[in-house]
């Protein structure tokens with residue numbers, strides 16, 4: 001068990017599993033966010049309320065934050081270890097066999113970390129701890145009006161621009177991260193590897209464009 005956390009392979013394994021969990025979270029998060037495009041704000045507010053109050057999801061949220069933390073810490077340690085292990089002059093000679101996207105995993109991770117800080121402050125912390133969301137009544141029950149909070153936030157041009165830039169970072173990160181996670185888990189197969197790579201590209205494009213559409217369309221249409 002100790003070697004799982006301390007060895008380089010163990011750290012990569014934990015990072016991959018954490019990454020796959022986050023990849024799944026993003027699909028659920030995007031699905032709920034797309035409800036913002038319905039005629040009424042009620043479906044989004046009801047779904048967000050369910051996510052915030054359901055006991056199972058509450059436990060899941062603690063796991064989610066833990067996994068985010070684990071993924072970031074292990075990514076940081078592995079990046080520093082790789083940098084220190086690099087022979088002198090390697091940087092200049094640029095003999096790296098890495099793909100374009102994998103070279104920028106650390107840079108895009110920093111963009112995502114800053115984005116996540118701002119994002120949580122914008123919605124999660126504001127609504128949960130700072131009383132930033134109004135209360136509305138739907139069928140006699142109280143809900144936070146998160147939809148209005150999101151829509152008001154995306155009326156501001158520079159916020160939309162920051163989201164779009166950060167989401168490019170997300171796309172880059174997912175593009176390499178998806179297939180890299182499967183490779184670390186040992187999937188190296190003449191038939192399945194190209195399929196995984198294709199699914200990784202498809203996933204990163206669909207998820208990135210899906211998230212990008214939210215601030216951009218809200219800014220122009222709502």
Ligand code: HEM
Pocket residue numbers: 029033048049051052061112116119120123124127128146150163170211212214215
């Ligand atoms: C661009 C469109 C997005 C919108 C409109 C959006 C909206 C929201 C809202 C309203 C919340 C608060 C939910 C609550 O308090 O119950 C939230 C939380 C959160 N968002 Fe986003 N989000 C977006 C993109 C992202 C992206 C790209 C990521 C990850 C890279 C992300 C990660 C999170 C996390 C970790 C939480 C806290 C956990 C949770 O409440 O589910 N979000 N988001």
